Amino acid sequence: MPNAILKGLAAAVGLLALSGTAALAEWPEKPVTFVVPYSPGGGFDSYVRAVAPEMEKALGVEVVIENIPGAGGQKGAATVYRADPDGYTIGIWNVPGLTVPQLLGRSSGYDLTDVTWIGNLATSKYALAVKSGSGFDSLDDLCGLGQPFKHSDTGPASTSSVTARIAMATIDCPILNVTGYKGSTDTIIALMRGEVDATIKPIASLLKYQDDLDILMTFETERSLENVPTSSELGYDNFANFTLRRIIGGPPGIPADIQAKLSEALMTAANSAAVQEWSTSSNRPLDPVGADEASAIMTQMMDFYSEYKDVLAEGS
Amino acid sequence: MGFDQLFDAIALVLGSGSVIYVLLGVALGLCFGVIPGLGGTTALALLVPVTFTMEPLDAMYLAGGVMGATSFGGSLTAILLNTPGTAPNAATTFDGYPLAQQGKAGMAIGASATASAMGGLIGLFTLLLVIPVARELVLAFGPAEFLLLTILGLVAIAVASRGKLLRGLIAGGLGLMLAFVGSDTVSGELRFTLDTDYLWDGIPLVPTLTGMFALSQMIELGLKGGSVAGTGSAVSGRISGIGSGVIAVFRHWTVLLRGSAIGTIIGAIPGLGGTVASFIAYTSTVQASRDPESFGKGNIVGVIAPESANNAKDGGSLVPTVAFGIPGSAETALFLGILVLHGIDPGPTILLQNQQEVYGLIVALTLSAVGASLIGLLFARWLVLITFVNVHFLVPVVVAVSLTGVYVLDGKPGDVVLAMVMGIIGYLMMRFDYPRLTLVIALVLGETAERSFHQTRMISDNDMLGFMAARPQSLILIALIVLTLLLPSLRRLPIFRRSTT
Numbered sequence: 001m002p003n004a005i006l007k008g009l010a011a012a013v014g015l016l017a018l019s020g021t022a023a024l025a026e027w028p029e030k031p032v033t034f035v036v037p038y039s040p041g042g043g044f045d046s047y048v049r050a051v052a053p054e055m056e057k058a059l060g061v062e063v064v065i066e067n068i069p070g071a072g073g074q075k076g077a078a079t080v081y082r083a084d085p086d087g088y089t090i091g092i093w094n095v096p097g098l099t100v101p102q103l104l105g106r107s108s109g110y111d112l113t114d115v116t117w118i119g120n121l122a123t124s125k126y127a128l129a130v131k132s133g134s135g136f137d138s139l140d141d142l143c144g145l146g147q148p149f150k151h152s153d154t155g156p157a158s159t160s161s162v163t164a165r166i167a168m169a170t171i172d173c174p175i176l177n178v179t180g181y182k183g184s185t186d187t188i189i190a191l192m193r194g195e196v197d198a199t200i201k202p203i204a205s206l207l208k209y210q211d212d213l214d215i216l217m218t219f220e221t222e223r224s225l226e227n228v229p230t231s232s233e234l235g236y237d238n239f240a241n242f243t244l245r246r247i248i249g250g251p252p253g254i255p256a257d258i259q260a261k262l263s264e265a266l267m268t269a270a271n272s273a274a275v276q277e278w279s280t281s282s283n284r285p286l287d288p289v290g291a292d293e294a295s296a297i298m299t300q301m302m303d304f305y306s307e308y309k310d311v312l313a314e315g316s
Numbered sequence: 317m318g319f320d321q322l323f324d325a326i327a328l329v330l331g332s333g334s335v336i337y338v339l340l341g342v343a344l345g346l347c348f349g350v351i352p353g354l355g356g357t358t359a360l361a362l363l364v365p366v367t368f369t370m371e372p373l374d375a376m377y378l379a380g381g382v383m384g385a386t387s388f389g390g391s392l393t394a395i396l397l398n399t400p401g402t403a404p405n406a407a408t409t410f411d412g413y414p415l416a417q418q419g420k421a422g423m424a425i426g427a428s429a430t431a432s433a434m435g436g437l438i439g440l441f442t443l444l445l446v447i448p449v450a451r452e453l454v455l456a457f458g459p460a461e462f463l464l465l466t467i468l469g470l471v472a473i474a475v476a477s478r479g480k481l482l483r484g485l486i487a488g489g490l491g492l493m494l495a496f497v498g499s500d501t502v503s504g505e506l507r508f509t510l511d512t513d514y515l516w517d518g519i520p521l522v523p524t525l526t527g528m529f530a531l532s533q534m535i536e537l538g539l540k541g542g543s544v545a546g547t548g549s550a551v552s553g554r555i556s557g558i559g560s561g562v563i564a565v566f567r568h569w570t571v572l573l574r575g576s577a578i579g580t581i582i583g584a585i586p587g588l589g590g591t592v593a594s595f596i597a598y599t600s601t602v603q604a605s606r607d608p609e610s611f612g613k614g615n616i617v618g619v620i621a622p623e624s625a626n627n628a629k630d631g632g633s634l635v636p637t638v639a640f641g642i643p644g645s646a647e648t649a650l651f652l653g654i655l656v657l658h659g660i661d662p663g664p665t666i667l668l669q670n671q672q673e674v675y676g677l678i679v680a681l682t683l684s685a686v687g688a689s690l691i692g693l694l695f696a697r698w699l700v701l702i703t704f705v706n707v708h709f710l711v712p713v714v715v716a717v718s719l720t721g722v723y724v725l726d727g728k729p730g731d732v733v734l735a736m737v738m739g740i741i742g743y744l745m746m747r748f749d750y751p752r753l754t755l756v757i758a759l760v761l762g763e764t765a766e767r768s769f770h771q772t773r774m775i776s777d778n779d780m781l782g783f784m785a786a787r788p789q790s791l792i793l794i795a796l797i798v799l800t801l802l803l804p805s806l807r808r809l810p811i812f813r814r815s816t817t
Binding site: 039040041042043046047049050053065067069070071072074075107108109147150154156157176178179180181182183190191192193196208209211212268277278281282283284307311 | 360361363364366454455457499501502503504506513514516517586587600640641642648649652654656657658659660661663664665726727728737740767768769770774777810
């Protein structure tokens with residue numbers, strides 16, 4: 001009997017020792033998989049491909065990019081969510097693109113409230129644009145048309161559709177969301193063709209077409225465009241909350257030390273000269289923010305959007 | 317006009333060693349084209365990460381080489397095995413395969429190679445001509461015109477099913493129903509998804525097409541046994557007619573021009589692309605022919621029309637790209653993605669700021685269209701031997717390779733299951749004489765039709781007809797639709813009778 005206990009103890013001690021060495025071993029020891037929930041060549045994909053080589057340098061192991069497209073990004077999100085929380089699988093998340101389906105109970109296989117957030121990579125701010133020479137000078141002109149103003153969009157679940165619908169609902173401005181355009185540039189071309197009255201799109205995308213468009217207002221608190229008033233200046237206090245975030249996170253329960261290492265590597269990569277240069281020349285703005293702040297942002301975004309569940313549930 | 321820049325770009329690619337990238341692209345494109353299930357989109361998607369470390373211009377050469385070569389590669393299996401290598405080659409099977417069965421595969425390949433090269437050149441030439449007005453062209457075509465074009469495509473289905481109209485309509489209706497699976501473009505509601513998130517994005521084209529054509533054809537061959545070109549007594553060993561195929565293209569130059577024009581126009585419309593272009597090119601050729609009964613039985617013109625269209629589409633798909641930096645096809649979308657990776661921001665100034673890359677791509681496409689066809693002609697004599705191989709060796713290889721191809725694009729096991737289901741449905745349709753391509757075309761058109769219907773309804777304040785009546789470009793398309801529907805009846809009028817006999 002005592003022998004058995006001793007054996008058991010010895011085994012336990014042995015196990016402890018083993019797990020001790022496992023924890024002590026330097027993370028990372030093997031390649032990190034970076035999941036992009038969309039096909040290669042898109043916006044999220046290009047961001048990840050730009051930072052991955054620099055993250056490799058910072059971490060000292062390979063960073064393997066895996067594209068898992070499907071179900072509007074939910075398939076890739078679910079894959080990351082279900083992975084082992086060992087820090088070897090992370091992904092890029094579309095917020096509020098993935099927030100809204102979750103709030104409406106249409107999400108599958110992930111829960112944003114317990115994802116281990118590693119850092120925010122980029123934040124796109126929105127602006128309201130009309131066709132040059134359209135005669136619309138302000139949001140009031142659009143709201144006072146006597147009929148809902150037409151807004152071009154990709155799909156009802158897209159971030160700019162969510163932004164347009166919630167923002168206009170809060171100020172009781174009627175809007176008709178014309179959906180189904182193939183990409184955000186197509187929605188801007190639709191505006192140039194005169195099919196719709198206005199569009200709310202990321203500032204960087206609109207700026208490319210500024211010769212044909214008038215940007216009436218940016219959705220922010222401080223001016224990023226010198227001659228365009230911000231929503232806060234014009235008294236729309238809530239509007240600055242609407243952003244598109246490209247945020248990096250892993251499955252729930254990644255140990256804090258590994259989360260910190262990943263976050264540090266991500267920040268080093270995002271602030272590296274190579275990535276900064278890519279960002280400027282390709283007009284893909286960065287907004288690197290570490291793990292703690294990213295987690296706080298995510299909580300706040302969830303609260304913000306859940307206030308507008310009714311508007312979201314209405315469809316278009 | 318764009319031609320000066322073109323010559324500079326040609327000098328640049330020929331003067332540097334970079335032409336090797338074009339050749340590499342052509343070789344890859346041919347391989348991906350030949351294999352059912354794999355296509356240009358898959359090839360480019362797999363290449364995106366590889367191009368990351370390359371010079372932007374070299375990446376363009378590689379992408380152009382691939383884009384220009386896949387559709388010719390795909391015509392080879394369409395002709396030899398009744399299995400389109402890529403989606404746009406589906407219409408080529410109608411007459412290409414009967415030719416192969418008659419032992420005239422060489423002639424069909426000769427025609428396909430020449431039509432592909434010429435179609436590609438005509439499409440790119442048109443692109444260079446329209447560059448100055450590309451912007452206006454893109455702005456002139458809105459949802460109303462897209463809707464009318466899809467209706468034109470659906471009308472072509474009815475025309476294509478001469479003699480078996482009801483079966484054609486049943487297959488087309490089934491295709492439309494499949495097109496409505498997935499999330500609704502307006503409300504985002506999920507429809508007919510059978511509680512699986514696999515169907516949220518709808519029924520994907522490539523697995524459907526691979527199942528419908530490649531797998532069903534393999535079932536058919538496997539059950540029949542023997543080899544494609546008969547049991548190999550009289551015809552075997554005699555591989556000729558490549559030259560006569562080449563000549564046929566020039567003899568039927570009106571078919572070539574019409575096919576190329578249709579390919580260029582449809583290629584410029586996002587969401588439709590080569591599959592619809594080659595189908596409409598085929599049906600319009602049948603319609604214009606004085607001897608429509610000869611199609612489907614090995615008429616060489618039935619190879620020329622779709623093959624010229626599906627190569628001309630590349631030029632067309634670049635029109636929205638040069639105008640606004642937006643893609644006209646899945647391939648051009650990946651091409652733009654490659655630019656972003658290299659720190660280039662495609663936009664309305666793409667032609668001014670990234671002239672080198674755009675013209676590099678155009679040159680690569682040109683070289684590729686011609687190069688792929690030359691390679692094809694050189695190897696045609698050996699490729700034809702496939703039709704003499706015992707199908708019991710052929711079937712397992714094609715099934716394994718095409719199912720792998722289906723899996724590779726998105727890595728979804730569901731795609732493989734879908735392809736197998738479609739293979740069985742396709743075989744049954746074959747058995748009971750229902751047109752399979754009709755179903756596939758309706759599936760492609762249905763998605764765009766539904767989307768542009770809703771858009772037109774909303775932007776016209778629910779007055780669609782009034783809206784279209786005020787747009788000349790819409791009226792032209794309406795006239796074409798009416799003409800397509802009436803033509804079969806008009807042909808019976810005495811005035812046309814004389815010429816048809």
